[in-house]
Amino acid sequence: MRELLRSAKAVLAAYFVSELVRSKGLVYGLLSLGVWLSIFVVPASLFVEGGDTGLLATGVLIGTAVFLAYSTATWDWAMLLRWLLQLGVLEYVIASGSPITSHYIGTIPVSAAWYTIALGLAYLIVRVFIGPPYLNIVDPVALIAGVSFLLLVLLAYSFILGGSVMAAGTAGPVVEFLSWILPIATGGLVPVSAMPQPLRFVAYLTPFSYPAELLRYSLGVSRTVLDPGTTLVVGAAYSALFLVLSAVYLRYQVNKMLREGIKTAALI
Amino acid sequence: MLLVYSDLFRRKSLLVMFVAWPYLTTAFMLIFGYAVGSPRVFTERVGVDPIQFMIVGSYLLFSIMTIVDDIMWRPIYDEQLGTLPYIVSSPTRLITHYLSMPVPRFVASTVLGATAVFPVMVFSRGLEGLLVGLAVVLLSLISATVFTPLATAIGLSLYTLGGESWRAINVIRPLLLIVTGIYYPRWLMQWPLYLVSSLMPPAHCVEVIQRIVVGLAETYTILVSLTLAVLLGVLYSPAMARSATAWEKKKLRVGVKT
Numbered sequence: 157m158r159e160l161l162r163s164a165k166a167v168l169a170a171y172f173v174s175e176l177v178r179s180k181g182l183v184y185g186l187l188s189l190g191v192w193l194s195i196f197v198v199p200a201s202l203f204v205e206g207g208d209t210g211l212l213a214t215g216v217l218i219g220t221a222v223f224l225a226y227s228t229a230t231w232d233w234a235m236l237l238r239w240l241l242q243l244g245v246l247e248y249v250i251a252s253g254s255p256i257t258s259h260y261i262g263t264i265p266v267s268a269a270w271y272t273i274a275l276g277l278a279y280l281i282v283r284v285f286i287g288p289p290y291l292n293i294v295d296p297v298a299l300i301a302g303v304s305f306l307l308l309v310l311l312a313y314s315f316i317l318g319g320s321v322m323a324a325g326t327a328g329p330v331v332e333f334l335s336w337i338l339p340i341a342t343g344g345l346v347p348v349s350a351m352p353q354p355l356r357f358v359a360y361l362t363p364f365s366y367p368a369e370l371l372r373y374s375l376g377v378s379r380t381v382l383d384p385g386t387t388l389v390v391g392a393a394y395s396a397l398f399l400v401l402s403a404v405y406l407r408y409q410v411n412k413m414l415r416e417g418i419k420t421a422a423l424i
Numbered sequence: 425m426l427l428v429y430s431d432l433f434r435r436k437s438l439l440v441m442f443v444a445w446p447y448l449t450t451a452f453m454l455i456f457g458y459a460v461g462s463p464r465v466f467t468e469r470v471g472v473d474p475i476q477f478m479i480v481g482s483y484l485l486f487s488i489m490t491i492v493d494d495i496m497w498r499p500i501y502d503e504q505l506g507t508l509p510y511i512v513s514s515p516t517r518l519i520t521h522y523l524s525m526p527v528p529r530f531v532a533s534t535v536l537g538a539t540a541v542f543p544v545m546v547f548s549r550g551l552e553g554l555l556v557g558l559a560v561v562l563l564s565l566i567s568a569t570v571f572t573p574l575a576t577a578i579g580l581s582l583y584t585l586g587g588e589s590w591r592a593i594n595v596i597r598p599l600l601l602i603v604t605g606i607y608y609p610r611w612l613m614q615w616p617l618y619l620v621s622s623l624m625p626p627a628h629c630v631e632v633i634q635r636i637v638v639g640l641a642e643t644y645t646i647l648v649s650l651t652l653a654v655l656l657g658v659l660y661s662p663a664m665a666r667s668a669t670a671w672e673k674k675k676l677r678v679g680v681k682t
Contacts, residue, residue, distance in 0.1 A: 184591035191598040199453060199481075199607040202469050203461030212460045219456070286460070345452075346459035 163258035182270065189274050193220065193281050201285050209287035215347070215377050217289045220278045222344040222368050224271060225310055232267040233260055233314035238321045256410060260314070294376040301388050302370030308395040309363050312402035313338075319402075319409035344368045347378035356381060363398040366391030442490075442532070446482035446540035453478045453607065470609055471638040479544045480560055480637050481607045484567070484630060486540075487533040491526040491568040492600070496579040496593050498525065499671075508680045518668045522576045530565055537561035559636050566650070567629035570657030573664040574625060575600075580667040584674050603627065609634050625660070628653035 197216065204212055236259050240246040249256065282289060293299055338344065341355060342364035348356050359365040360382070369380045369387050380387045457466065457474060466474040502508040511521065541560050545553030578600075582592050603621050605613060610621055610631045621627045628649040635641040 184595055188591075188594040188598065191595060191602060195598055195602055195607060196453065196456065198602075199478075200457050200460050202608070202612075203457035203463065203466045203474070205461065205465050216456075216460055219459070346455055350459050 159254070161261075163254040163262070165262065182273070185270065186273060186277055189224075190277050190281060193278055194285070197281055197285050204286060210290045211377065213282050213286045213289035214291065214375060215372070216286055217279060217282045218368075218372055218375065218377060219345040220282065221275055222306070222371070224274050224278065225306060226313070226338055226344065228267050228271050228274075229310040229314040230317060232263055232270070233311075233318065235317075235321075236260070236263060237318040241321065250410075250414070256318075256406070260311070290376070292376050293374060295374045295384070297374075298370045298384060298388065299374035301391065302367050302374055305370065305391045305395040306367035308399050309367055312363070312395070312399040315399075315402035315406040319406045322409045322413050338362075338364055342368070347372055348381045349378055363391075363394040366394060442486075442536065443539045445486050446479060446536065449482040449485065450475070450478045453482070469612070471640065473548070476544060476548055476637060477634070478607070479540060480633065483537060483540045483560065484564055484604075484606050484633065485601060487536055487564045488568055488571060488604070488606075488626060489597070489601070490533060490536075491529045492571060492575045492597065494525050494529060495522060495572065495575050496597060497590070499579070499583055500590050500593075503680060508675070512672060512675050512680070518672050519665055522580075522664070522668060523572065526568055526572055530568070533564060533568065534561055537564065556636060560633050563629050563633045563636075566653065567626040567633075570625035570629065570653045573657055573660040577660055577663040577667045580664075580671040584667065584671045600624065604630050605634075606630060609638075611640075622652075623656070625653045625656040628656070 197220075200216065237246070237256070240249060240259070249259070279289070341358055342362045343351060343356075343359040344364060348359050348365055348369055351359060366387055369382075370384075370391060372378045373380050373384055373387070382390070454474060457463070457478075463474050466477075470477055499508065502511055512518070514521070537557065537560065542554065542557040545557040545560075547553070549556060578596060579593065582596065586592060602608075603617070603624050604627045605621055610618060610627060613621060632641065632646050632649045635645065
């Protein structure tokens with residue numbers, strides 16, 4: 157455990173210095189995010205009638221928050237493995253005896269800081285282009301549960317993506333497909349109640365819909381399709397199961413890589 | 425050209441994603457829009473139903489981006505692959521190299537139009553949709569052509585000033601797309617943004633495309649806009665030549681990173 161934490165600390169220091177300080181990654185990343193968000197949020201304002209837009213702004217902000225969470229899990233955590241593959245250092249990481257999870261843990265503080273600032277920027281963009289969002293906590297328990305389940309699901313999701321990168325050597329199209337489809341098809345962007353019936357079914361089959369539903373419910377944006385208690389219980393069980401299964405999958409891919417060697421990573 | 429196509433067809437998952445992307449972004453925009461508002465409000469404001477507007481916008485996004493990306497990212501790819509020294513030392517002039525880059529993508533862009541714009545337009549408008557689709561694809565090719573000098577000038581100037589930084593490109597690229605007005609009609613923009621947008625050659629083509637889709641196009645407006653687009657494209661050409669020369673000189677002076 158001490159070794160794991162020491163490795164994670166080294167990853168954190170290296171990542172913080174190289175990505176955020178030396179490469180000015182934070183400044184460029186926020187600028188890029190602000191511009192991309194504006195591309196999608198500004199046209200959404202063409203759908204909105206004048207008047208009270210507070211609830212709509214809250215819905216857009218939560219959708220953006222969930223989408224940002226998937227983006228962070230994709231590009232900070234899962235893509236870290238692709239980066240290690242591209243640099244040709246993954247074999248050294250494995251040979252050093254340091255577990256791959258130390259890289260995930262080491263980047264969590266940077267990712268959390270980045271996510272918080274990015275969410276602040278998203279708030280500003282939504283406020284300017286749609287209106288000030290309402291932020292009322294209707295159900296604190298559901299809010300805590302929603303945030304916790306979301307973290308578990310994100311970690312599991314990044315394990316699966318990371319495993320896929322190691323299996324294929326390239327994951328550009330796979331990652332892009334998953335990172336776009338997931339928030340759309342699973343109720344991350346819009347409430348499940350606002351989705352067509354077949355999509356609702358798909359959304360509830362995945363573990364991703366439950367945290368988003370709980371978050372929206374806890375902030376009074378929309379009601380859950382299932383009973384809130386059921387959503388909480390099923391969400392807890394499904395998130396935990398998903399994390400266990402994804403950890404097994406990642407472990408399997410690491411073992412497979414040790415048998416077959418490391419795949420060459422493609423640029424896209 | 426053949427290398428680009430063989431690369432595209434060899435990687436089937438990439439090909440599938442290439443065709444699926446406009447549909448995905450359209451679905452994203454529509455679901456987002458329908459969740460926060462109503463398609464009726466959109467139709468009243470813009471003049472056409474959001475499905476047609478967004479599929480054309482998404483097609484433009486990818487048809488322009490596929491070309492601009494090729495130009496702006498290529499120096500970084502070449503540096504990472506280790507082929508940059510060969511390109512700089514090649515007898516082909518650097519400017520010719522960059523001018524020829526979008527050519528293979530024109531066919532890919534046309535294919536994208538056939539898979540994204542035509543089905544939706546024909547389904548919504550019948551035979552008229554076929555003509556609108558043809559106009560959209562043709563104008564998107566003109567749009568990408570007139571964008572090449574500016575995209576090359578910006579990309580290579582950035583590389584000359586700050587090194588091969590993908591981070592700066594990641595900011596500039598979407599910013600150019602916003603100013604071009606792909607998802608937001610130019611005639612609804614605030615005047616300062618409209619003014620900045622007017623300096624972008626593809627913005628004029630995009631406006632013509634959107635006016636055709638909405639049914640607001642007049643021959644005079646089309647001619648003026650297209651003339652402006654071509655004129656701006658020609659005006660930015662010396663900047664493209666200068667930036668290519670400056671970048672080449674810098675590479676020869678400081679060398680290529682390995």
